[in-house]
Amino acid sequence: MKRMIVLVVLFVLSAWAGAQTVAEHLAAGDAAYERYDNAGALKHYQAAWKVDSTNCDALWKIARSHIDIGELADEKTQKVNYYQGEKFARAAVRHCPNSADAHLMLAVSVGRVALMVGGKKKVELSKEVKAEAEKALELDPNKDIAHHVLARWHREVTHLSGFLKTFAKILYGGLPPASDEKAVAHFTKALQIKPDYINHHLEMGITYEAMKQWEAARAEYRKVAELPIGAFNDQQHKNEAAERLAKILDKK
Known part of the structure; x- marks a missing residue:
């Protein structure tokens, strides 16, 4: 009996230490x-x-790290990391279906994978990206x-080629309605939540x-130049904004 108590205590202490x-x-x-x-x-x-291996934060943060590492890497390393990000994001959603971060990382990782593929696969993944991002907001x-x-x-989706839109319509009955105006509306909401996030301004400018x-x-590209760096990839965002601004300075 005494030995059993000792074993139970050791088990509890081990679990606590873990x-x-x-x-x-x-x-x-x-x-x-x-x-x-x-x-x-x-x-x-x-x-x-x-x-x-079922810890929610560990899973979605591993996914985020792979995505971040892949963003500035060469094509081969990027591909490996984006697929690893997707793998761990799916595990996060499986173990933690009520985690907004898990669904968000799945949306982001699938979106990154979609950038590397074409045709049918891109269309398939685009629907999942939207669904997972909406679940995160829910x-x-x-x-x-x-x-x-x-x-x-x-x-x-608004600027998807006519071929892919036709392809999506034939296979899936089409994609949900999309527009640049709705893109602006979502960027506006993102900026209301986090007004100094450089990439929101950059992508709003691109839109x-x-x-x-x-x-x-x-105006958005100039805002990017004014804001202090707040993320690992912000210098790249600043460089892109400066290049884009130079190209449209005289556009009317």
């Missing part, structure tokens, strides 16, 4: 993420996942990135450019 280890690794990963060390963040999140209306994803979805609203586009 939970602490998960929390510590997640905290270390978050600290690395805040200083834009995506590779370091990934290592800590993976360590947390190895302790508890669970948490303050997810600015979910609005960003939906804005991008509207713009991309206005697609609509030939040159002055509005220039």
Whole structure:
């Protein structure tokens, strides 16, 4: 009996220590993420996942890290990371169906994968991107990135080639209605939630450019130049905004 009690105590202490280890690794990963060390963040999140493979935060943060690493990588590395991001995001949704972050990371990762494929697969994935972003907003209306994803979805679908639109109509009865105006509406909501997020302004500018609203586009690109860097990829966003602004300075 005494031996049984000792074993139970050891089991409880072991479980408690494991939970602490998960929390510590997640905290270390978050600290690395805040200083834009995506590779370091990934290592800590993976360590947390190895302790508890069903931990919601570990799963969706691993997905986020893979997406972030892939964004600035070469094509081969990017592909590997985007697919890994999708894999862990799907696991996050499977284990944590009520997590807005899990659904958001699935929307983002599937969207990144969609950029690398064409034809039928792109159309299939686009529907999932929209559904997952909408689910994230249903669970948490303050997810600015979910609005960003939906804005991008509207713009991309609006400017999809006629061939792919016909393809989608034949196979799936068409895609949901999309427009640049709805893209602007979602970017506006994203900016209401997070007004200093550089990529919201950049993509809003790109959308206005697609609509030939040159002055509005220039205003967004100039805003990008004014804002301080707040994310690991913001310098790239600033560079792109400057290049785009130079090309449309005289547009009327």
